[in-house]
Amino acid sequence: MRINVLGVGFDNLTMAEAVAEGQRLLNTAGAHYVATPNPEIVEVCRESEEARAAVNGADLVLPDGIGVIKGAAMLGTPLKEKTPGIEFAGHLVEKMAEEGKSLYLLGAKPGVAEEAGERLRAKYPGLKIAGAHDGYFQEDAPVVEAIRQSGADCVFVCLGAPKQELWMAKNGEATGAHLLCGLGGSLDVFAGRVERAPEFWSRHGLEWFYRLCKEPSRIGRMMKLPLFLVHVKQEKGRRK
Numbered sequence: 001m002r003i004n005v006l007g008v009g010f011d012n013l014t015m016a017e018a019v020a021e022g023q024r025l026l027n028t029a030g031a032h033y034v035a036t037p038n039p040e041i042v043e044v045c046r047e048s049e050e051a052r053a054a055v056n057g058a059d060l061v062l063p064d065g066i067g068v069i070k071g072a073a074m075l076g077t078p079l080k081e082k083t084p085g086i087e088f089a090g091h092l093v094e095k096m097a098e099e100g101k102s103l104y105l106l107g108a109k110p111g112v113a114e115e116a117g118e119r120l121r122a123k124y125p126g127l128k129i130a131g132a133h134d135g136y137f138q139e140d141a142p143v144v145e146a147i148r149q150s151g152a153d154c155v156f157v158c159l160g161a162p163k164q165e166l167w168m169a170k171n172g173e174a175t176g177a178h179l180l181c182g183l184g185g186s187l188d189v190f191a192g193r194v195e196r197a198p199e200f201w202s203r204h205g206l207e208w209f210y211r212l213c214k215e216p217s218r219i220g221r222m223m224k225l226p227l228f229l230v231h232v233k234q235e236k237g238r239r240k
């Protein structure tokens, strides 16, 4: 059973369990998709029924950061641990390389997905990069067809939320891939264009603060974090 945090249902898994589940889905017939919401996305889901349906429709919903973990604990329904999308993706890629699976990279600015592919291939020998495409396209059909033609087992869909979740819900099946993962800005990190916060910050639940210092223009989006905590407090009051 999923843990409900303000209308978004999270799977209560450790990182190892989440990766094992991702691997299982990758080897299961049909198309499956993974969402990795943070508090900002939970807030978007509160405002948009369409976004909420796309996120909750995922086969695996993983808490991307400390905010969701705190929220779930405040509501009296704790989650085991945070399972950030980028870390989940790193572990999954390692398993895919061992199994000789192929990965398609979709999203980010032109050139970034290719660069990410080269770096991933160098880091995980055995990984097959089926193809790459930037995230600034107008029509879905040619991109879906390119993925289908590539024969990819897995697609990292990095278009930002909730665009990527809506995209996966709509197009997942037609790509022919077994697993699609919505991973926000991960391709920028895999390509080495954006740095993740050093471990000190993430260990202390301050990755969001580090990111804010690096990219002050995110302040508008990040104001959703205190709003999320206010809504969790209100929900806690209602559940009493």
Ligand code: UDP
Pocket: 107, 108, 109, 134, 135, 136, 158, 159, 160, 161, 163, 183, 184, 185, 186, 187, 188
């Ligand atoms: N992006 C994209 N197409 C779009 C909008 C965004 O490919 O139409 C990419 C953008 O270049 C970035 C990623 O999606 O690589 C979103 O990054 P963001 O930091 O917003 O995502 P988060 O990790 O916070 O969800």
